[in-house]
Amino acid sequence: MINIDYKLLSKKYKNILVTGGLGFIGSAFILRILEKISINIFNIDKLDFKDNKFSFNNLFSKFHNRYKFFKINIHEKEKLRDVFKDIDPDIIFHFAAESHVDRSIDNPSVFIESNICGTFNLLEESLIHFKKLTLNRRKNFRFTHISTDEVYGSLNMEDDPFNENSKYSPRSPYSASKAASDHLVNSWFHTYGLPTLITNCSNNFGPRQFPDKLIPNIILNAIENKPIPIYGNGLNIRDWLYVEDHINALLLLTLKAEDGSQYCVGGNKEITNIKICNMICNLLDEIIPKDSSYKSQIIYVNDRPGHDFRYSIDTNLIS
Numbered sequence: 001m002i003n004i005d006y007k008l009l010s011k012k013y014k015n016i017l018v019t020g021g022l023g024f025i026g027s028a029f030i031l032r033i034l035e036k037i038s039i040n041i042f043n044i045d046k047l048d049f050k051d052n053k054f055s056f057n058n059l060f061s062k063f064h065n066r067y068k069f070f071k072i073n074i075h076e077k078e079k080l081r082d083v084f085k086d087i088d089p090d091i092i093f094h095f096a097a098e099s100h101v102d103r104s105i106d107n108p109s110v111f112i113e114s115n116i117c118g119t120f121n122l123l124e125e126s127l128i129h130f131k132k133l134t135l136n137r138r139k140n141f142r143f144t145h146i147s148t149d150e151v152y153g154s155l156n157m158e159d160d161p162f163n164e165n166s167k168y169s170p171r172s173p174y175s176a177s178k179a180a181s182d183h184l185v186n187s188w189f190h191t192y193g194l195p196t197l198i199t200n201c202s203n204n205f206g207p208r209q210f211p212d213k214l215i216p217n218i219i220l221n222a223i224e225n226k227p228i229p230i231y232g233n234g235l236n237i238r239d240w241l242y243v244e245d246h247i248n249a250l251l252l253l254t255l256k257a258e259d260g261s262q263y264c265v266g267g268n269k270e271i272t273n274i275k276i277c278n279m280i281c282n283l284l285d286e287i288i289p290k291d292s293s294y295k296s297q298i299i300y301v302n303d304r305p306g307h308d309f310r311y312s313i314d315t316n317l318i319s
């Protein structure tokens with residue numbers, strides 16, 4: 001059971017800047033803060049192709065006096081500068097990123113723009129802002145960068161799980177762009193003294209995840225009576241982290257982590273893709289039974305190029 005000291009959080013922070021807050025994890029983070037603490041949230045998102053994102057703004061609407069949305073691409077530096085002046089943030093949580101591995105294979109350039117150049121822009125603006133803060137506010141300020149375990153590459157069955165000292169070895173354009181952004185964040189800490197925190201988490205799941213990710217994709221295809229595609233032989237392994245547990249970790253680290261630190265965040269739940277799929281089908285067979293099992297809809301499709309075999313996280317440092 002994790003106890004978050006919300007009182008202390010509200011004492012330290014009045015204005016929180018979140019990027020990518022219309023995405024799956026960022027929106028869950030915003031909702032938690034708005035529900036638990038009476039502080040202001042400013043959300044920057046480029047609002048892209050996913051129409052249903054608008055519903056996230058509706059989700060926050062009852063907190064309209066403490067929530068403000070800025071439709072900005074973090075690639076647009078001048079606009080970022082205006083927002084920083086406007087909101088005067090006490091802390092930044094940077095979730096914004098192009099996040100889908102398959103799309104990074106088809107169209108890597110937007111991943112470079114958003115994940116690398118966008119992070120660079122935010123770091124530059126954060127540093128300008130940080131330098132203007134009073135000494136007291138500087139003590140609490142932090143640029144928290146939400147990253148992925150995929151920066152560490154792929155494990156075999158016999159390999160030890162990733163930890164904070166694992167070698168970077170990204171293998172997809174997505175993970176390479178996230179790795180580059182991690183290095184930028186670290187360098188802004190060491191070179192310019194910007195207070196930073198990097199978290200590298202495993203696969204998140206939970207409410208309101210977009211349908212292109214594995215778990216919602218399986219559920220939607222199953223109930224819509226469509227084929228359920230599984231890459232390769234389905235034996236690739238992921239560690240699954242419930243999104244609310246991830247948010248607990250972020251809030252805990254906000255209060256406890258040292259500047260310049262980096263933490264791996266995992267769910268200690270390694271499981272093959274086909275097993276996840278079978279578990280979901282079994283559940284649906286119980287909840288919405290039909291003539292044949294949902295498993296009969298599973299089809300194996302050509303594997304993703306460079307598909308990482310296994311991710312696993314050693315959570316000792318954060319535990």
Ligand code: NAD
Pocket residue numbers: 019020021022023024025026044045046047048072073074075094095096097098099100113114115118146147148149178200201202203204205210
């Ligand atoms: P998501 O795709 O659901 O949300 C990302 C949000 O960022 C979207 O709303 C998108 O519009 C916004 N965005 C992208 N590029 C932008 C830009 N240039 N300017 C402004 N906004 C932009 O992703 P998510 O699953 O919520 O992931 C959030 C963060 O967590 C990402 O940085 C991702 O790399 C990291 N992460 C996610 C997982 C996971 O399992 N979902 C695992 C590890 C790490």
